[in-house]
Amino acid sequence: xxxxxxxxxxxxxxxxxxxxxxxxxxxxxxxxxxxxxxxxxxxxxxxxxxxxxxxxxxxxxxxxxxxxxxxxxxxxxxxxxxxxxxxxxxxxxxxxxxxxxxxxxxxxxxxxxxxxxxxxxxxxxxxxxxxxxxxxxxxxxxxxxxxxxxxxxxxxxxxxxxxxxxxxxxxxxxxxxxxxxxxxxxxxxxxxxxxxxxxxxxxxxxxxxxxxxxxxxxxxxxxxxxxxxxxxxxxxxxxxxxxxxxxxxxxxxxxxxxxxxxxxxxxxxxxxxx
Amino acid sequence: xxxxxxxxxxxxxxxxxxxxxxxxxxxxxxxxxxxxxxxxxxxxxxxxxxxxxxxxxxxxxxxxxxxxxxxxxxxxxxxxxxxxxxxxxxxxxxxxxxxxxxxxxxxxxxxxxxxxxxxxxxxxxxxxxxxxxxxxxxxxxxxxxxxxxxxxxxxxxxxxxxxxxxxxxxxxxxxxxxxxxxxxxxxxxxxxxxxxxxxxxxxxxxxxxxxxxxxxxxxxxxxxxxxxxxxxxxxxxxxxxxxxxxxxxxxxxxxxxxxxxxxxxxxxxxxxxx
Numbered sequence: 001x002x003x004x005x006x007x008x009x010x011x012x013x014x015x016x017x018x019x020x021x022x023x024x025x026x027x028x029x030x031x032x033x034x035x036x037x038x039x040x041x042x043x044x045x046x047x048x049x050x051x052x053x054x055x056x057x058x059x060x061x062x063x064x065x066x067x068x069x070x071x072x073x074x075x076x077x078x079x080x081x082x083x084x085x086x087x088x089x090x091x092x093x094x095x096x097x098x099x100x101x102x103x104x105x106x107x108x109x110x111x112x113x114x115x116x117x118x119x120x121x122x123x124x125x126x127x128x129x130x131x132x133x134x135x136x137x138x139x140x141x142x143x144x145x146x147x148x149x150x151x152x153x154x155x156x157x158x159x160x161x162x163x164x165x166x167x168x169x170x171x172x173x174x175x176x177x178x179x180x181x182x183x184x185x186x187x188x189x190x191x192x193x194x195x196x197x198x199x200x201x202x203x204x205x206x207x208x209x210x211x212x213x214x215x216x217x218x219x220x221x222x223x224x225x226x227x228x229x230x231x232x233x234x235x236x237x238x239x240x241x242x243x244x245x246x247x248x249x250x251x252x253x254x255x256x257x258x259x260x261x262x263x264x265x266x267x268x269x270x271x272x273x274x
Numbered sequence: 275x276x277x278x279x280x281x282x283x284x285x286x287x288x289x290x291x292x293x294x295x296x297x298x299x300x301x302x303x304x305x306x307x308x309x310x311x312x313x314x315x316x317x318x319x320x321x322x323x324x325x326x327x328x329x330x331x332x333x334x335x336x337x338x339x340x341x342x343x344x345x346x347x348x349x350x351x352x353x354x355x356x357x358x359x360x361x362x363x364x365x366x367x368x369x370x371x372x373x374x375x376x377x378x379x380x381x382x383x384x385x386x387x388x389x390x391x392x393x394x395x396x397x398x399x400x401x402x403x404x405x406x407x408x409x410x411x412x413x414x415x416x417x418x419x420x421x422x423x424x425x426x427x428x429x430x431x432x433x434x435x436x437x438x439x440x441x442x443x444x445x446x447x448x449x450x451x452x453x454x455x456x457x458x459x460x461x462x463x464x465x466x467x468x469x470x471x472x473x474x475x476x477x478x479x480x481x482x483x484x485x486x487x488x489x490x491x492x493x494x495x496x497x498x499x500x501x502x503x504x505x506x507x508x509x510x511x512x513x514x515x516x517x518x519x520x521x522x523x524x525x526x527x528x529x530x531x532x533x534x535x536x537x538x539x540x541x542x543x544x545x546x547x548x
Binding site for chain 2 (some may be wrong): 048050073076078079092093099100106152156165171172173227
């Protein structure tokens, strides 16, 4: 089984990616699970609605989104509505029988909601910094996957197309991390190969130099990558560690912007972690 | 098998309806298919985005929505995103294992796109009227249901929660009529009972007089109801004719705003058509 995860960046080429997946799917018997983000569409919709996405920085320096009640609704419209159905439509156009699912459908992705977020707020004028507690956040972490639902769809010949939001045990929608979710889905579904695409050729030692691509990383070396990992790459490194620790054999990081992005990643044109 | 269809009006009580469905579902072995609209949420989102829903009147006097490229995206966000996941979340909270699906998922609802819409435009100043052809509309009519996808979900213990958009054979999203879709799903799935809820006690002879409720209507009498049927009730009458002509035995129209709305409709508190 193959899991393919793609971010929600602005330059995502829906057509090239779905064509490549159609080729892989139609030329092998391998079952595929597809996980996608939609952050660019979410941010655009939030801005268009005059409620721009709020970001906070944790005391450890990690940037994350503060998802309040309005934000979880906007997220749901962009992720489970616009972008999930856009992916499904491209797959259908390429003769892949895709079924879109959010984490709430059939309690596919169940997690715990955070009671509080801690935001480190800088006062640049005074040169001081203080911690602010944020309650009532619709954010959390997934710890349970409904493998039964995925299996009946896969066995029926349907490719699950999975996205946010996830859900708490008692039915509250929460924003969670797609890289960690992908790692958990992969381990629960006994996925052996995982392809993760983003808008870079792979792991770069220097983010401004495409020639600094690192071809291979072992599990042991992964933590050493954290200092090079800028922005959301940090979460991809953590997701890869999770996935490898829970049974995934190989992870392929590759460029989402090129032709045949998945085939190229699988052929080792990006970064292979094993 | 029971099919429950509910409109997308502003006063929809998600909690009362999902509680009632949970009671029915947990106290019988009857399989349930749920179909819903989201027109109020769609119109609100369209207004909030500064792109209000465009309505046209056909030469025969039927009002319908003109769905252009922006409108089909807004519809997808409101129907398949916000409201579909809101329903699923209420069902999950009431221990019903619900899975949200749009018509595009697994090509659940395949239809033909209209080549052209005809709009009858009144010039009130001059007292004249002319026909305007509208091309490039994302509107159509469903003629095919993927019963295989519904059956594997139902057999797996999941309640399908179905909404717009539908899809053409070649993967283009289209806006279609939920009443006609419900009738087609019911006939293809061999549904015997169909409950249709809306914001009125049932079929009223006089829309302003709740005491003018018509308790029973036969198939033969249905066309006589068209003159009483105001606005979207016309489409419900046409949907009921379709459903009865294709094997559904009984249709129950009931009030979506009361407690236990489905149980009450099934008990004959609204209008029964058979």
